[in-house]
Every structure is written in C-alpha cells, then in structure tokens.
Amino acid sequence: MPYATHTEDVEASPGTIWRLLVDKIENPQPYVPGVRSVEILERSADSVLRHMVTEQLDLTERITRDARRLEIVFTLVDHPRYAGSVTNRIEPGETGNRSRLTFTIDWHEVGSRDAGGEHLHGVLRDAVRQTKDLAEAADRSG
Helix, strand or coil, rough: CEEEEEEECCCHHHHHHHHHHHHHHHCCCCCCCCEEEEEEECCCEEEEEEEEEEEEEEEEEEEEEEEEEEEEEEEEEECCCCEEEEEEEEEEECCCEEEEEEEEEEECCCCCCCCCCCCCCHHHHHHHHHHHHHHHHHHHHC
C-alpha cells in the first residue's frame, strides 16, 4: 500500500472542520465510502480504539486527536497485512483566507516496502472533498 496525500482549500472555519473530523471518528459513514459497520472498543480522553468494516477492509485503529495541532491520526492496530496510519490535518487560514484540509495515508505491507496502490490517491481526494463539502454546507447554514 502507498503513501498518498491530498489537500483542499475549505471555505469553512477551522472549528467547523474540526467538529466534522471528530464526528468522523465515531460516525464515519457520511465521510468514508463503503462503511458497513463501526464499533468503538475503548475510549480515553484523547483517543479511541475503533473496529471498522468497509467494503474493502476490516481494520482496527487507534485514533488519537490533538485539538491544539488540529490533527487526527488513525493508526492501524494488529492488521494482518498492513501497518501505518492515516492523518487528517487542518491548517487554519489567515483572517479572511480559506483553511486547508489535508488527508495523508502512509501504509505499508507488513514485511514489505510495497509502494503500490496508486488508486488510493483518488480515494483520498474524494474523502477530502466530501469533508470539505460538508464543512462548507455546515458553515453556510450556521
């Protein structure tokens, strides 16, 4: 699996975008295509352990959020084939400027340096754009 990243400018406040990223932890269906089931296995003050089944993957992730850095990291736990993480990061714009939303996937096959999976660039792009659209709609509706 690959390393891939995608960034979009978002016409929404960092607070609105952050609220959606935090919501995605426990309710990924509006943000992640193909989610079949989600179960929160464990909670702490700044992280959760989540098991999620999608059309393509069955995975457990340790999800940590850092409100100060506006960053959420989804780290794979005990996956039989892959290791690595996905990072969602907000870069607030200067006053009057758009914020930037970046999703980065950095997975590799266990015991391998496989860099394939170029198809995930499109998946990341679509996920960022979906979150962007939701954030902009939420900001417009107040």
